[in-house]
Amino acid sequence: MESMLSTKDLTKQFGDFTANDKINFSVREGEIKAIVGENGAGKTTLMNMLYGDLEPTSGAVFLRGKHVRFNSPRDAIANGIGMVHQHFMLVPSFSVYENILLGAEIVNERIPFLVNSKEEKQRCRELIEKYGYDLDVNEKVANLSVGEQQKIEILKMLYRDVDILILDEPTSVLTPQEVDEFLIQLKKLKAKGKTIIIITHKLREVMDVSDSVMVMKQGQVIGNVETDETSEAELAQMMVGRKVLLTVQNDHKSVDGRTVMLNVNGLTTNDAAGKTVVNNVSFHIETGEIYGIAGVEGNGQSELVKLLSGMMESTSGSVVFEGQDITNWWVNDLRSKGIGIVPEDRFAEGLCKEMTLCANSIAGSTASKDFSPRGVFSTKRIRDHCQTLIDEYRIRIADFDGNVSQLSGGNAQKLIIAREMFKSPKLLIACQPTRGVDIGAIEFIHRQIIDFRDKGGAVLLVSSELSEVLSLADRVGVMYKGGIIGEVDPQQTTETEVGLLMAGAAPRTEATA
């Protein structure tokens, strides 16, 4: 069969570390190819080489059977290969159309220095319409949800008329509804003749959308299968090398002597534009309890987390932690009271890419005596601590003394969770804790959260992954338009019922599903 894009013994080394080891990859014209594998398996690295972003150490790339060499993404795009990265690269202060056309501005015919923005907007509108998206070309990217930003990334490539579209974990940032819509879009793109390579950790999506699958592990290809000849369980086993539980083992164990850990009362706040984004939110979390927040992304969950983690100020309402009023406290005070925070945006708020693994491993606890027993950092203690986190969470690293930028997406997330859990907090605020994490590690992280709960910890779990919230949480509040529209017991509620609430339907008692 005709192979559109393929590699022969493609290898990439970072120093002594081999991230891709003699990869033979091939995608057929017009198919959707899924690539799966654990965090750090080398998926992104491989794609970056195909996209000209990384130079292979050895091996070759073939496009339509012809040997090609891309020195930069620009070469790749010129040859019809486009890529949307795991972490977006948009300019937040630019509008939608400016971002789509960045670097490809349409200039005024008479005055070549001036950008013809009327024409630009028009073309963008046409493009958006052609692919059936729903976007306002004038909106600033900073005001858009992640899902919408991703659409722009894809449109950017479509505008440049690529034949092969590489998508690195496109769905890990989307809400379930957005994912469904996205998968339909992918099939449409395929119908339009595009060849698509998609990296994902969600096997359901692989089964749903792909034609064939390549499985990677520790820098090598360990399997190539046709999608209709395999199953989720088989893929999972291939990836991890053992049987993986695809459902969470949660006995909703009841801890004795529960007391209220966190009490949120009438919490309200506005965004910069003055719009009420969190509206009169009240709930409480007890010790030994996981309180889940479900909801369609953009209904105030992010802001609620920001309020509770000291990154935003409330206009009214109160937050009481262990009987103490902590409303609008600073982050450092919240942390020292025993609140662990796994933020939504890992590279903006969880980690500093340009600092070392060690420096990141003590973020949030730099004042701790453990790391500076005599008022001065103890390099040895910090290194030991960092090594412990890496070992316990099996974080795959290339260079211990290097910066966090070397970590693959999932491993970066693991580092944050490891760090926050290590402090044995009393309350853990976990926002999208398993976003972009491989199935083996998801199982592990879920286990950690449940163990934490069983030992009496309180957890606030915010996730756009409905199944995650429903299987982990003991109680679930559903957010809609900034408020909690209803509270349900996940053991007695179906996804459909919650889905209705998420869409703003009247509370459960009246819903007859």
Add this chain to the structure above:
Amino acid sequence: MNRFNLVKLANSLLPVAFALLIGAGIMVGMGHNPLEAYGIMFGRSLFTVRGLTNTLHMASPLILAGLAIAVTFRANLFNMGVEGQLLFGGFMAGIVGAYIQMSSPLLHKLLAFLAAAAAGMLFALLPALLRAFLRVDEMVVTLTLNYVMMTILEYLASGPFRNQGAGYVSTNTIRETAMFSRIGNTRLTPFFIISVIIFLLMWFLQKKTRFGYTVEAIGKNPQFSEATGLRVRRNIVKLMLISGALAGIAGAGHMMSHEFNYTLSFSGNPGIGWDGMLISLLGGHSPLGVLIAAVFYSSLKTGADNINLYTGIPKEIVAIIQGLIILFLSIQLIEQRFGPVKRWRAKRQMKEAERGSVE
């Protein structure tokens, strides 16, 4: 890792190398032997006892001024007001030195240093608050305030505090108890040792303490810093104050070890504060880099006199070299802060890609 360090080193060495090369070209053009000139310049300012001690003496305030700027640069703050803070500090030390009578030389100097540090901090406070709470660009504010400060000091020195006996604008000479004495028969004074101690302190803080961590984190990712509980605003104010204090101390030391009264050319031309900026850039904003760059730069300054003395080359050649270093470094600075080249390249790449796909 290593490659990264090499790039950093090249960033510092290349501007210097280019400047020296062009300087050599000019000398050849004028019919002089550049090798001989450079030999004399650096040979005499670094490899003779007299020259070296001179160089180190001149380097003392430069080290502090360089550190004052470096500490803010690392946090991605730009205290361009070091010159003004340094002048203010020097002036205050001059007043304390001249008008306050104290029997203990040690206490007198200490008091002068304290007054200078306070002056520097005071003068850094306004831009710090503006930046931390109203997000006013501190670069513009501090830059402007330099001129305000120069004007105020000019007024004070030529009016209320003028030394009537002097034939030019100057304050009274400080008392002997406020003067640093020379070490042996070199020009070095204990102020050099103070500078080195402060350098060690800054190096230690940077490397080994929460303070250094905070500075680095704020410089690299303010949002991350805030989210992990480093109080960004508070630390911005703190950093600017530290920077102001260092600048003030540099001025005081210069006053008590070199100038002894405040004149309109107190800090020379370009001022020590401006030199400090250059030194910080040359030193890659690391304390050790600043130390080395300060000594190098000082040797260039003292070398200028030697070039005049021992060769027929006009000493202005050194000013040209200084100017060239500044030019090359500014290009680097602009790129660092605003990244026009990077942006332009990215844009061009996309553009060419676009063109490629149209074909």
